[in-house]
Amino acid sequence: MSLDAAKNAYTIGKPYAEIDNDILSPVEGFPEKTWWTWFIISLTGLLVYLGVIGYSFVKGLGIFGINSPVSWGVYIIGLVFWLEIGHAGTMISAILYLFRQRWRTSINRAAEAMTIFAVMTAALLPLIHLGRPWMVNWLFPYPNDRGPVWNNFNSPLLWDVYAISTYFTVSLFFWYMGLLPDFAAMRDRAVIGRNQFKAKTAIGEKLLEMRVWLLKVAALGWVGSGKAWHHYEKMVMLLAALATPLVMSVQSILSFDFVTSVIPGWHSTILPINFITGSIYSGFAMVLSLVIVMRSAFNMKAYITDRHIDNLGWVMLFTGMLVFFGYFVELFMAYYSANGFEQYVWTYRFVGEYAWAFWLTMVTILLPPHIMWFKKLRNNHTLLFIMTVIINIGMWFERFVIVVTPVARDFLPSSWRLYVPTVWDVLVVLGEFAMFFTFFLLFVRVLPSIAFTEVKMDEAGDLAKGKGHH
């Protein structure tokens, strides 16, 4: 399979069966020590997190640092942070698809998985923050015998319920439909004897049989018929076209939680845009860190090439500057509006009790992507990885500044109070990460982390070009 004629930076140039084997090797093999180490650490963290949540149910939200003016502590910071991480996955799978960006192929599956797990992590947080989580069903407007008591449909918090549940459902279906042909391929691998799993005992054989049966169910009887592909391609296009406005709306609605209030610093029309640019920024940082680790851990350098890493880095640089621009406009508006309260919020951010968080944010989100300007630095993937981690820490503190500073000093000086996180707050933040990484680590071992059907499709396109067709 010579691909000399097809000069494309993303061409892999391997037979299709070999592509399958490469991508499925982490799935069809027993995990090694490194994976187990990280998995056990994450799982322990997740269990601790569940314990903290359970304790907060018994004891009440008083164990956290939240108080009367600052009633949205780590939970809403986490909600914004994780939802924004999630949005980058949809950007890659839907928006880059609509723009026909070839380089999305190798990373879209992992990015979508990241979306699903980030939204799961995010959606759990406001439910715990309700204070009475057993009344979570009150969030949904269904006919009930409580009066009936209906929701306030003018409330942005209810819009959030609609937006996040729709977003999760649509992302899940989009992801699953993308997995469908891959599931079918995994199902048939045992039949054609390419499965890399080898059962040594009778129990092992039974387990492998069960696995094939589960894959049968998951593949829904997909056989790769041309007539099915005909509808399939339309469906992927339609879902991408639906997910694109959806992701924008979810991000805007999330910012409406702040914007529709009358708190200076929140009541600002630029916030939806800032949330969208911020979401691309922090989400791409997370994709980049996951992809850098994944490709070196699973030897996927042929599929996730240096070009992919480079492209992600350029997106980071671009959105990093957008985020900076957003900050600049917000600051300028505060100055130009001549509104004393608005200006006070910014003065407070610059020199107040939380100035350390503000300046930490400024340094950690505005400076790191500029290493992309230098060839030596941007080709160093360890450095890029460190950059993404720093950016995400910075983005977390950015949410902290947005959520905490405007309310810590609102209108009445008598109600000013600081938000001081307790040990439980810290455990919740660590628990969120543990939950996310537990799911992601499971994902890379159970499902193909690269959409090999799409990889093969691009390869076939290159072959056709090489032969002089089309």
Next chain:
Amino acid sequence: MPSFKEIKEGLFSYEEVDSGYVVRVKDAHDLLEAAKKVRDAGINRFDTFAPFPIHGMSEAMGLKRSWLPFITLIGGITGFTANISYIGYITLIDWPIIYGGKGFFNFPSMFPLFFEIMILFASLSTVGGFMALSGMGSINRKPPISEATSDGFAIWIGDTIPESEVKKILGSLAMEIRSVN
């Protein structure tokens, strides 16, 4: 306006492999050629099997335009109007309350809800429509050749014609011919 027959063909084109021949070909390019030849020979029931969507295959097979976008549109309109009616019923008839002086049924501030449900219904009907149109759901179905989901390419000819006819249609392309049953 398309005729009813055209709509039906565009909707439910998927057929099970139950008769005729399955011919395995070398690669995606040959499959495209084979599909063109089979369609030009006037075969009514045929399908191609490939591990990935092949560019130009729908045209080569002469498939009618997919009606999936139409199903999406119907789903979206249904979701939008259903949610307007539901929230309208709640806020105007069942329990009218004024929140924040905004009036009973405040369209601008409820628009995000209508929008989200529109997207939800449109997406779910797209997925459901795809499953119905391409015959998903029979989990025991097997591809005509096992490699069809990995690296095999095959064309199925369902019409009852002699094997020599199949060879004649496909010419030099045919690699392995196997009769179904």
